Amino acid sequence: MQEPLVSFEGVAKRFGSYTAVQKMDLQIHKGEFLAIMGSSGCGKTTTLRMLAGLEAPSEGVIRLAGKPINDLPTWSRDTPMVWQSLALFPFLNVVENVEFALKMRGVSRAERQRRAEQWLERMQIAEFAGRNISQLSGGQRQRVALARSLVVEPEILLLDEPLSALDAALKVRMQSVLKNLQRETGITFVYVTHSQSEAFSMADRVVIMSRGKIEQIGTPQEIYRTPRTRFVADFLGSSNIFPGQLKRDPHGRPAIATASGDFVLPPDQHAAVGQAASLTVLDTRMQIHLQPPQDAPNTVEARMIGEEFVGATATIYFESGEGQEIRVQKSHEDLTHLPLAVGRSFHLSWSPADGHLVME
Numbered sequence: 059m060q061e062p063l064v065s066f067e068g069v070a071k072r073f074g075s076y077t078a079v080q081k082m083d084l085q086i087h088k089g090e091f092l093a094i095m096g097s098s099g100c101g102k103t104t105t106l107r108m109l110a111g112l113e114a115p116s117e118g119v120i121r122l123a124g125k126p127i128n129d130l131p132t133w134s135r136d137t138p139m140v141w142q143s144l145a146l147f148p149f150l151n152v153v154e155n156v157e158f159a160l161k162m163r164g165v166s167r168a169e170r171q172r173r174a175e176q177w178l179e180r181m182q183i184a185e186f187a188g189r190n191i192s193q194l195s196g197g198q199r200q201r202v203a204l205a206r207s208l209v210v211e212p213e214i215l216l217l218d219e220p221l222s223a224l225d226a227a228l229k230v231r232m233q234s235v236l237k238n239l240q241r242e243t244g245i246t247f248v249y250v251t252h253s254q255s256e257a258f259s260m261a262d263r264v265v266i267m268s269r270g271k272i273e274q275i276g277t278p279q280e281i282y283r284t285p286r287t288r289f290v291a292d293f294l295g296s297s298n299i300f301p302g303q304l305k306r307d308p309h310g311r312p313a314i315a316t317a318s319g320d321f322v323l324p325p326d327q328h329a330a331v332g333q334a335a336s337l338t339v340l341d342t343r344m345q346i347h348l349q350p351p352q353d354a355p356n357t358v359e360a361r362m363i364g365e366e367f368v369g370a371t372a373t374i375y376f377e378s379g380e381g382q383e384i385r386v387q388k389s390h391e392d393l394t395h396l397p398l399a400v401g402r403s404f405h406l407s408w409s410p411a412d413g414h415l416v417m418e
């Protein structure tokens with residue numbers, strides 16, 4: 059396996075007695091799009107700042123292409139790294155903003171112009187080259203900021219919530235701009251965000267942080283399908299979570315006793331009987347029936363309490379007799395045969411193979 063481009067080895071950051079980042083190990087590979095995701099204050103930006111050399115780790119080593127960089131300022135590193143910032147210079151026009159970093163690096167005027175033009179074209183903002191920054195829309199500014207970062211051809215681009223100021227439609231458009239750009243250039247992107255849709259739609263791998271700690275690292279699909287901890291399952295909000303205690307059912311199959319009933323688990327569970335754990339089931343994996351289904355080992359009777367529509371899918375909310383909320387997501391097509399009505403009782407089921415166990 060190739061040596062990672064970046065590695066955090068037992069890296070922690072404390073501000074006085076407060077631990078912003080707990081001892082973490084993380085490897086970032088050349089050419090990957092890595093998203094660091096978590097709620098406010100979880101330590102995402104501090105992690106990025108340590109990588110950028112803006113903050114020194116209190117403990118551990120950060121390596122870049124194998125070399126420790128803890129005390130090495132950005133400008134004396136061999137691997138060029140750029141912090142993407144939306145703060146454009148208001149006194150320079152678009153092309154001057156893009157050329158600025160090249161000028162600082164002593165690149166000749168002709169070469170500066172050539173490279174700036176190339177990036178303005180690429181970001182589809184060439185027509186605004188002579189405009190003042192104040193005459194641009196949010197999306198156009200974001201493109202200028204990207205061109206300005208990329209014109210120096212960094213090996214790593216660090217982005218901290220770059221889309222947070224944009225409206226929803228523009229955000230989605232910029233996500234595909236960023237993703238395509240990253241793929242085409244092969245530049246390693248380290249992207250901090252609190253938004254699941256941004257992280258999951260663009261990143262090759264996602265790091266989920268909570269209270270200064272890495273909860274899980276994986277591809278979006280891995281994290282979505284097999285959250286490692288209860289925190290991750292809760293945070294993603296796409297799974298129904300049944301806390302309980304592990305047991306064996308009368309047939310000797312691995313099962314879990316929960317407030318909503320006993321449920322059969324996937325067969326490959328080796329966790330000890332008696333242990334506390336939670337069963338998670340993706341809301342897209344649940345079935346809705348009018349009558350108790352035959353031969354379904356996992357069923358819950360629940361009353362419909364509401365519904366929500368997003369595009370072609372609907373999320374139906376239920377509550378079991380024990381007060382557990384259960385969500386089911388289906389396409390409108392799948393629901394046409396069901397007489398859905400708030401207050402009505404249904405039977406919900408899922409296959410044992412669709413259950414996933416997380417330890418507390």
Ligand SMILES: Nc1ncnc2c1ncn2[C@@H]1O[C@H](COP(=O)(O)OP(=O)(O)OP(=O)(O)O)[C@@H](O)[C@H]1O
Nearest residue numbers: 073076078096097098099100101102103104105252
């Ligand atoms: N210079 C500092 N001095 C003291 N505490 C700090 C400093 N910088 C960050 N912190 C604290 O460290 C914790 C992590 O901050 P960080 O900025 O990394 O969070 P974040 O996950 O990026 O959050 P947000 O999404 O709100 O930007 C926070 O509780 C913050 O208050």
